[in-house]
Amino acid sequence: MRRDYVKNPLWKVLVETVKSMSLYPVHKSYVRDRIILNEPSIKAEELAVRLCIPLGEAMVILDELRMYADDFEEELKALPAERKYAYVCLGGTFDTIHYGHIALLMSAFKNGKRVIIGVTSDELAKKMRKSHEIKPYSERVNNLRKVLEKYGWNDSATIVKLDDPYGPSITDATLEAIAVSPFTAFRVVEINTIRAERLMKPLEMIECPLILAEDGKPISSSRVIRDEITPEGRLVRP
Numbered sequence: 001m002r003r004d005y006v007k008n009p010l011w012k013v014l015v016e017t018v019k020s021m022s023l024y025p026v027h028k029s030y031v032r033d034r035i036i037l038n039e040p041s042i043k044a045e046e047l048a049v050r051l052c053i054p055l056g057e058a059m060v061i062l063d064e065l066r067m068y069a070d071d072f073e074e075e076l077k078a079l080p081a082e083r084k085y086a087y088v089c090l091g092g093t094f095d096t097i098h099y100g101h102i103a104l105l106m107s108a109f110k111n112g113k114r115v116i117i118g119v120t121s122d123e124l125a126k127k128m129r130k131s132h133e134i135k136p137y138s139e140r141v142n143n144l145r146k147v148l149e150k151y152g153w154n155d156s157a158t159i160v161k162l163d164d165p166y167g168p169s170i171t172d173a174t175l176e177a178i179a180v181s182p183f184t185a186f187r188v189v190e191i192n193t194i195r196a197e198r199l200m201k202p203l204e205m206i207e208c209p210l211i212l213a214e215d216g217k218p219i220s221s222s223r224v225i226r227d228e229i230t231p232e233g234r235l236v237r238p
Contacts (some may be wrong), residue, residue, distance in 0.1 A: 005059070018060040027053055028061050032182050032207070036065050041216030065182060067209040069099050069219065069233030076106060076151070088112025088206065089169050090179040091162055093120045094144045095134050096221040098231035099211045100181065102147065107208040108179035109153050116158045116175070118167040119144065132225050137161065169203060170194045177204040 005011055018024055030051070035042060048058040067075070088108045094101055108115045119141055125134045134140075141159055148154040160168060169178055169191045180188060185207065192202040213219050213233035223229050227236050 006063075014056050015060050015063075018054075018057045021057065024057065024061075027051060027057065028064065031061050032065055032185060036062075036182055036210060037218075040066055040210055040212055040218050064207065065209055066212055067103070068212050068216075069214070072099055072103055072209075072211050073232075076102070083111055083113045085112045085176040085204075087114050087116065087172075087175045088177045088179060089116040089118065089167070089172070089175050089203075091118035091120070091165075091167055091169070091184075093125055093128070093130075093134060093221075094140050095125075095130070095132075096224050096231065097143055097147055098219050098221065098224055099233055100219045102151070103211045104179055104181055104208045105147070105151075105153065107206050109151075109156060111177060111179070111206050112156075114156055114158070115153070115179075116160060116168055116172070117144070118160050118162040118169075120162045124163055124165075130222075132222055166191055166194065170198070173200045175203060176201075177206050179206040179208055181208045182210050 031047065035047070035050075042062070044055060044058040044062055047053075047062065048055045051058070088111055090104055090108045092101060092104065105115075105117075108117075119137065120128070122134075122137045125137075135143075144159065145154065148157050165187065169175060178188060178191065185205065188203065188205045195202055211219050211233065213223070213229045214235045215229075217223070219229060219231070219233045224231050229235055
């Protein structure tokens with residue numbers, strides 16, 4: 001688990017050293033786009049060998065891109081007093097809300113003073129061809145508001161309906177950053193291309209880690225609905 005080594009005082013030194021390396025962003029993007037979604041529980045030792053990179057760099061990359069549910073619960077306990085951005089946005093269906101959704105929300109609220117949350121409309125949700133039936137928009141928004149209230153985020157949030165994949169991210173010039181998961185990081189390039197065409201500043205990307213269940217596989221709405229896991233990533237046992 002992550003919490004053992006992050007308590008080591010040398011961990012921060014390692015992180016700073018690795019992030020100063022010129023190829024770190026390239027290696028991290030490659031792992032995010034080509035490896036982590038297919039092999040979420042890959043070990044740092046294996047990643048280091050596969051990419052021919054130092055073990056320390058592999059550890060930092062994986063620490064940024066994934067997190068087990070137990071460790072995420074520790075992260076949830078406190079948000080920093082200072083936020084980097086005035087306005088942050090994010091989007092999602094928020095059907096069956098689980099730790100993956102909450103991690104995305106936390107990434108936004110940890111960095112933004114105000115957060116605009118786009119929730120897909122019923123029409124857009126149908127086009128996404130999910131493997132399960134999606135709850136009506138009103139029910140999904142009500143459940144989302146309960147989560148925001150639970151974690152004290154409600155007063156800093158604005159919920160809007162998404163009729164397309166982009167929403168305010170391509171129309172609101174006041175937005176400064178966008179929170180994304182490894183599944184949706186690709187969308188930022190499209191958004192910033194459109195913003196550039198409209199003479200708006202590009203959005204900075206806030207990457208939310210992939211939250212893994214007890215079995216080392218990503219937590220997802222489909223798995224929760226199939227009763228494989230709980231929304232908190234615990235395995236459902238007979």
